[in-house]
Amino acid sequence: MQTILSIGADALSYGMVLFIISIGLSVTMGLMKVVNLAHGAFAMIGGYIASYATQQMGLPFGVAIIAAVLGTMLVAVPLERFLYRRIYGAPELTQVLMTIGITFAIIGIANFAMGPTLKTIALPSQLQGPVDLGFRTIAAHKLFAAAVGVVVAIALWFIIERTPFGVRLRASVDDAAMAGALGIRTKIIYAVSFALAVGLAALGGVVGAQLLPIEPYYALHYMVTFLVVVSVGGAGSITGALVAALLLGAVQTTGRYLMPEYGEFFFYLAVIAIVCVFPNGLMGRSK
Amino acid sequence: MSLFEVKNLRKNFGGLAVTDDVSLSLQKGDRIALIGPNGAGKTTFVNLVTGHLKPLSGTVHLDGQNVTKASPTQRVKQGLVRSFQVTRLFSEMTPEEHVALAILQRLGRSGHLFTNFKTMPEVVEEIGSILALLGLGGIARTPVAEIAYGQQRLLEIALAMALRPKVLLLDEPAAGVPSSDTVLIERALAQLPPGLAVLMIEHDMDFVFRFAQRVVVLAAGAIIFDGTPAEVGKDARVREAYLGSYADDRSVA
Amino acid sequence: MSETTLNPSASTPLWRRSVTRDLVAVLILAAVAVALFFLFPSNLALLTRIVAMMLLVLSLDLVTGYSGVATLGHATLFGAGAYAAGIVAAKFGITDPLLMLAVGALAGAAAGAISSLVILRGHGLSQLVLSIAVVSLAHEAANKLSGWTGGSDGLSGISPSALFGMFRFDLFGRTAFIMSVVLLLVVFVVLRIIVRSPFGMLCRGIKQDPVRIRAMGAPVYFTLVKMYAIAGAVAGLGGALSAIATKVVGLDSLSFTLSAEALVMLVLGGTGKLFGALVGTLVFVWFEDRVSAINPFHWLTIVGCLLVAVVLFAPKGLTGAAEAIWKRMRGARS
Numbered sequence A: 001m002q003t004i005l006s007i008g009a010d011a012l013s014y015g016m017v018l019f020i021i022s023i024g025l026s027v028t029m030g031l032m033k034v035v036n037l038a039h040g041a042f043a044m045i046g047g048y049i050a051s052y053a054t055q056q057m058g059l060p061f062g063v064a065i066i067a068a069v070l071g072t073m074l075v076a077v078p079l080e081r082f083l084y085r086r087i088y089g090a091p092e093l094t095q096v097l098m099t100i101g102i103t104f105a106i107i108g109i110a111n112f113a114m115g116p117t118l119k120t121i122a123l124p125s126q127l128q129g130p131v132d133l134g135f136r137t138i139a140a141h142k143l144f145a146a147a148v149g150v151v152v153a154i155a156l157w158f159i160i161e162r163t164p165f166g167v168r169l170r171a172s173v174d175d176a177a178m179a180g181a182l183g184i185r186t187k188i189i190y191a192v193s194f195a196l197a198v199g200l201a202a203l204g205g206v207v208g209a210q211l212l213p214i215e216p217y218y219a220l221h222y223m224v225t226f227l228v229v230v231s232v233g234g235a236g237s238i239t240g241a242l243v244a245a246l247l248l249g250a251v252q253t254t255g256r257y258l259m260p261e262y263g264e265f266f267f268y269l270a271v272i273a274i275v276c277v278f279p280n281g282l283m284g285r286s287k
Numbered sequence B: 001m002s003l004f005e006v007k008n009l010r011k012n013f014g015g016l017a018v019t020d021d022v023s024l025s026l027q028k029g030d031r032i033a034l035i036g037p038n039g040a041g042k043t044t045f046v047n048l049v050t051g052h053l054k055p056l057s058g059t060v061h062l063d064g065q066n067v068t069k070a071s072p073t074q075r076v077k078q079g080l081v082r083s084f085q086v087t088r089l090f091s092e093m094t095p096e097e098h099v100a101l102a103i104l105q106r107l108g109r110s111g112h113l114f115t116n117f118k119t120m121p122e123v124v125e126e127i128g129s130i131l132a133l134l135g136l137g138g139i140a141r142t143p144v145a146e147i148a149y150g151q152q153r154l155l156e157i158a159l160a161m162a163l164r165p166k167v168l169l170l171d172e173p174a175a176g177v178p179s180s181d182t183v184l185i186e187r188a189l190a191q192l193p194p195g196l197a198v199l200m201i202e203h204d205m206d207f208v209f210r211f212a213q214r215v216v217v218l219a220a221g222a223i224i225f226d227g228t229p230a231e232v233g234k235d236a237r238v239r240e241a242y243l244g245s246y247a248d249d250r251s252v253a
Numbered sequence C: 001m002s003e004t005t006l007n008p009s010a011s012t013p014l015w016r017r018s019v020t021r022d023l024v025a026v027l028i029l030a031a032v033a034v035a036l037f038f039l040f041p042s043n044l045a046l047l048t049r050i051v052a053m054m055l056l057v058l059s060l061d062l063v064t065g066y067s068g069v070a071t072l073g074h075a076t077l078f079g080a081g082a083y084a085a086g087i088v089a090a091k092f093g094i095t096d097p098l099l100m101l102a103v104g105a106l107a108g109a110a111a112g113a114i115s116s117l118v119i120l121r122g123h124g125l126s127q128l129v130l131s132i133a134v135v136s137l138a139h140e141a142a143n144k145l146s147g148w149t150g151g152s153d154g155l156s157g158i159s160p161s162a163l164f165g166m167f168r169f170d171l172f173g174r175t176a177f178i179m180s181v182v183l184l185l186v187v188f189v190v191l192r193i194i195v196r197s198p199f200g201m202l203c204r205g206i207k208q209d210p211v212r213i214r215a216m217g218a219p220v221y222f223t224l225v226k227m228y229a230i231a232g233a234v235a236g237l238g239g240a241l242s243a244i245a246t247k248v249v250g251l252d253s254l255s256f257t258l259s260a261e262a263l264v265m266l267v268l269g270g271t272g273k274l275f276g277a278l279v280g281t282l283v284f285v286w287f288e289d290r291v292s293a294i295n296p297f298h299w300l301t302i303v304g305c306l307l308v309a310v311v312l313f314a315p316k317g318l319t320g321a322a323e324a325i326w327k328r329m330r331g332a333r334s
């Protein structure tokens, strides 16, 4: 029973971190149809900024989160303007290559600037200790990660379903050409969504730094996991990404607890099974 | 027994009946035109009988055999060939290669690994004669992306001919072709083997009158007329179906 | 525009011309290999590694460049060949290098056919994810089966016997290099024949429009599985070659990273052209060796920027860019 609860708690917080990071990728894939392999690199940049802010500059955690999100967006906007915009609608292979290229370059630069070692983010004292839930205790930062995930899901749902921006976004996802003809400036929608996606990645990178430690190869290690979440969930679907992140988080966490010697074997087996049965993702629209 | 027989074919797209209990048969040597307003379900009909779409119900028989469950490739092998309303060709390949591929496929050699069609005199000869027939000899080795759309439409017909079908379904072979060039397409169709059964979808009624001995009209997924070209203009239901989109078209009225 | 008319007598020289071109290509490759042999006698191990990678990238070109399958898991086939050749040598005493190559090719072909059944289920993003999942699954399996594969320590104890019983694999890697070059030339010629064959044309057709191929009555799925098996044999030869030449097989031969690198090499050289695969691999691995000796992370930065530049400015790769320049020069002259 204890094991099940520990696994459950870990799976929940890990799954939520996956969700926070992957949902941005899901939006860019659903909307701009860009297979953005560099998404994890943006989460990593967020993690580095937060680490630098808390450890080197002594800023409080909350300020570090905001700095990470804004700083990462600042890096991403020119990339969107000058690189990504050129590959919207290009064949997958082209997109894969360009974004792998960006990933490699960011890894190299991160190592040059920050060194090859693990970087930690100083947590405020409230998030350091365990929290007593009555039936058991759980690390506060894990609870915090899960809570942030819930907030992100609700906020995104609100933005997409209830705001004028959301209406335009959905119209552009459904049919970019038609939305353009209706006077929606898709270029701006794209740029804003991209910034939003990158901001979420950075947020996830900071909040999840205890679970996905920040180091230069972060961008490559977890790239596959994020892609898998989007693919299993179905590009462009919030619910899909949430379900997929929790499901895959559970598979991965359970595997680590119960059969560590098998590594990620069962995780990939599950991925193959799910994608073979649902090639458009659990919640994806069939073409 | 007809050469090609479709019975009670049905298909819905999200509740909308796009093919509504359609039955149709073709005999050897038939020249039939399938007409109908835009969105009537003509292309869907072709997609259904060739196996590119799955029907809700109904059967398709080809040469006495039930092919309702057969894959598109099996149907082609049994002699049911179609062309596409919007040209589907391989933009980086030449017309010569296109026709070669079709001939090799027909001969069962398309999976060969260590041969080359250029060393097969009979294939080279046939490619030459088909391309010459359609007036494409001069551009045999120009990538398709670089040739005119009218020529691409002719190449679509060349591919169909190279497969030597028993039943040929042509989906608007002249669509998108400048009117000065439609005569080329008509001439190509006149060269088709007389024993072949051809069903052609076409909007240009003058062309239809010259081509077909029989006209079938499809409206809102259902066949509303099946008869001679002379009768079609007089039919009240056909006029009604065309009202709106074709009310002022002199060739129908 | 060429105003060729078609008749049988005019087409005969045309296929002769392609045979002549093959001969010229082989001569050029052989000449380059001989030059490298004498210019860089102390780098033969690196050069042999490059040839093994060339086989992997050629194989990827068959699947991606000629048939349009997007994959980030192609190292599966290379690793299958490497481990199969290594295991028969280390555990079963089959140390004849030619037999090891044959085992590698067979294992690669089998791995190709089997993995294609999974990968071809997807399209676009799901195809990429499936291909990554396949190579990762194979990687984890090889790690777990350490009794057979040596796990993360790598598989050692491979000592190939002398080639034809006469030529021992010397310390300088001369035998390995010569064998690898001959192997590469043979594979190259065979692949040139295959990509021009009816089957090769069919694959190119599938890449451009599978629906049209079906409407011509040709099978899409089966054709791609077959192409995957052929590509697997080629990649498997590459893997076996690397096992013979380096005498170890590591988990990295079955990794996502190697798969991604192979794709980078292919695109750098130019997809859909066998020469492109060779040029891309040579340039990439050679520079990687030089730059990463100084600092591996600088190498990553350079590759990253290079990739972005290739996508933006030379989407047809180095060979494509060279062709364009050549054409322009010829156009200017005439």
Ligand SMILES: Nc1ncnc2c1ncn2[C@@H]1O[C@H](COP(=O)(O)OP(=O)(O)OP(=O)(O)O)[C@@H](O)[C@H]1O
Residues within 6 Å of the ligand: B013, B018, B036, B037, B038, B039, B040, B041, B042, B043, B044, B045, B085
């Ligand atoms: N894949 C599909 N999904 C949903 N609806 C479809 C699909 N394909 C066609 N339709 C709808 O089915 C109807 C019939 O389409 P179809 O293409 O068969 O018409 P058509 O008679 O060939 O028209 P046209 O003369 O314009 O070529 C149209 O209303 C079309 O919008």
Ligand SMILES: [Mg+2]
Residues within 6 Å of the ligand: B042, B043, B044, B085, B171
């Ligand atoms: Mg139509």
